[in-house]
Amino acid sequence: MVDSFYAKVVKDPLLAPIFEKEIHSWDAHLPRMYSFWGTLLIGEMSYRGSPYSFHAHLPIDKSHFDQWVALFCEAVDEHFSGPVADQAKNFAKTNGHIFESKMRMSK
Numbered sequence: 001m002v003d004s005f006y007a008k009v010v011k012d013p014l015l016a017p018i019f020e021k022e023i024h025s026w027d028a029h030l031p032r033m034y035s036f037w038g039t040l041l042i043g044e045m046s047y048r049g050s051p052y053s054f055h056a057h058l059p060i061d062k063s064h065f066d067q068w069v070a071l072f073c074e075a076v077d078e079h080f081s082g083p084v085a086d087q088a089k090n091f092a093k094t095n096g097h098i099f100e101s102k103m104r105m106s107k
Contacts, residue, residue: 002033005075014067018060041088055099062104065096 006026009015023029036051038044072092076085 001075001079002030002037004078005072006030006033008071008075009068012067012071014064015071018058018064022058037088040091041084051095052099052102056103058103060103062100065100069093069096 009019035044035047039047069092073089076088080088
């Protein structure tokens with residue numbers, strides 16, 4: 001699912017330029033994302049860090065977060081259904097809103 005999501009991101013006209021500038025190695029980034037979502041959704045407890053700190057400096061706004069959430073939910077729906085899938089989509093929506101709000105307030 002994570003691979004499917006990022007395949008969408010790198011083709012998206014709004015999000016791709018941000019990721020192209022920031023992600024210098026997908027080989028390093030993707031395992032971090034597997035760990036992040038694995039920790040949140042299936043209890044792997046392998047992710048350590050503060051996701052917000054990696055995003056705070058980016059030139060992004062509500063439209064970027066809305067598109068990120070839409071693509072994420074689309075990727076989840078393509079692969080899963082049920083309570084964990086709903087949890088993943090709800091977390092993405094909530095997290096996107098919180099990040100966007102924090103970034104707007106810090107500018």
